[in-house]
Amino acid sequence: MSGPEWAVEASGLVMRYGRRRARVLDDCTFAVPAGRVCGLVGPNGAGKSTLLALAAGLLRPSGGELKVLGAVPPGARADVAYVAQSKPLPAQLTVASVLRLGAELNRSSGRWSASAAETIAYEQGGLDPKARIRSLSGGQRTRVALALAFGKRARLMLLDEPMADLDPVARQELMGALMAEAAEHGTTIVMSSHVLPELEGTCDHLVLLGGGRVRLAGAVDELVSSHVLLTGTGPLDGQRVVEHRPAGRGATALVRRGEALPPGWDAVEPSLEEIVLAHLRTASGPAVPEEAAV
Numbered sequence: 001m002s003g004p005e006w007a008v009e010a011s012g013l014v015m016r017y018g019r020r021r022a023r024v025l026d027d028c029t030f031a032v033p034a035g036r037v038c039g040l041v042g043p044n045g046a047g048k049s050t051l052l053a054l055a056a057g058l059l060r061p062s063g064g065e066l067k068v069l070g071a072v073p074p075g076a077r078a079d080v081a082y083v084a085q086s087k088p089l090p091a092q093l094t095v096a097s098v099l100r101l102g103a104e105l106n107r108s109s110g111r112w113s114a115s116a117a118e119t120i121a122y123e124q125g126g127l128d129p130k131a132r133i134r135s136l137s138g139g140q141r142t143r144v145a146l147a148l149a150f151g152k153r154a155r156l157m158l159l160d161e162p163m164a165d166l167d168p169v170a171r172q173e174l175m176g177a178l179m180a181e182a183a184e185h186g187t188t189i190v191m192s193s194h195v196l197p198e199l200e201g202t203c204d205h206l207v208l209l210g211g212g213r214v215r216l217a218g219a220v221d222e223l224v225s226s227h228v229l230l231t232g233t234g235p236l237d238g239q240r241v242v243e244h245r246p247a248g249r250g251a252t253a254l255v256r257r258g259e260a261l262p263p264g265w266d267a268v269e270p271s272l273e274e275i276v277l278a279h280l281r282t283a284s285g286p287a288v289p290e291e292a293a294v
């Protein structure tokens with residue numbers, strides 16, 4: 001692999017907005033390998049946007065270490081595309097001028113791809129190049145912001161809820177475009193989302209934030225194989241229980257794989273969505289110790 005092995009590396013990362021405020025991120029340690037498509041999930045206010053803005057170099061950490069493509073942000077800015085949740089774009093410009101501005105601002109990298117940007121904006125999105133940004137809908141603005149990110153041909157795309165205001169067809173199309181970008185160019189994508197089915201099948205890595213901490217992080221296949229979904233009745237002594245819920249006359253329990261199956265329980269492999277939901281529902285409680293987190 002050329003370049004750094006890790007696209008994003010956080011070690012003991014702390015963020016607070018102002019000295020007296022509580023920690024939004026507290027002692028967060030995780031790493032996203034280069035070339036992965038990483039879902040960033042967590043309840044509202046968990047710190048996902050904060051983490052992405054730190055990685056984009058728009059905020060400075062209050063403590064700990066953060067490296068992006070091997071450099072302290074914004075050191076690798078030329079190789080990073082960031083799409084903020086608010087998608088700020090100059091309202092008075094036309095779509096075509098925004099894409100020209102993107103080309104201009106990225107001239108020094110020599111990597112700007114007008115065709116990649118135009119495919120997203122015009123071919124797939126059907127946007128009018130002469131339309132002014134202020135006349136576009138929220139979803140259409142999102143498309144322009146994503147067109148800029150694709151045009152940049154960055155090595156890392158940091159996308160803050162990129163699909164939130166897109167219609168289902170546009171979502172599917174743009175997820176496909178992101179997957180193709182990752183597969184063809186080895187681009188690392190870190191994408192926050194609340195839509196779990198969207199992440200299942202597209203992300204091969206996951207970071208879950210809750211209560212300011214990293215609750216879960218690692219390769220999706222390892223996270224799935226390190227959990228077991230139990231249904232049944234009886235004590236769960238010795239099991240590392242993530243969540244226990246009543247179901248009919250018995251219960252379901254998501255546990256970390258490890259100990260032998262307790263009597264009275266049947267085990268199946270959970271889906272990623274079941275794992276994430278269980279961790280989200282318990283995200284403000286104490287973290288269940290994990291072994292295989294990256």
Ligand SMILES: Nc1ncnc2c1ncn2[C@@H]1O[C@H](COP(=O)(O)OP(=O)(O)OP(=O)(O)O)[C@@H](O)[C@H]1O
Binds near residue numbers: 017024043046050
């Ligand atoms: N500029 C700011 N000044 C003070 N506090 C802030 C600021 N930005 C965010 N916060 C606080 O930091 C915490 C994390 O916010 P953040 O936007 O990072 O969460 P999030 O996980 O992206 O949430 P959501 O899913 O709702 O978008 C929240 O408690 C929020 O109120």
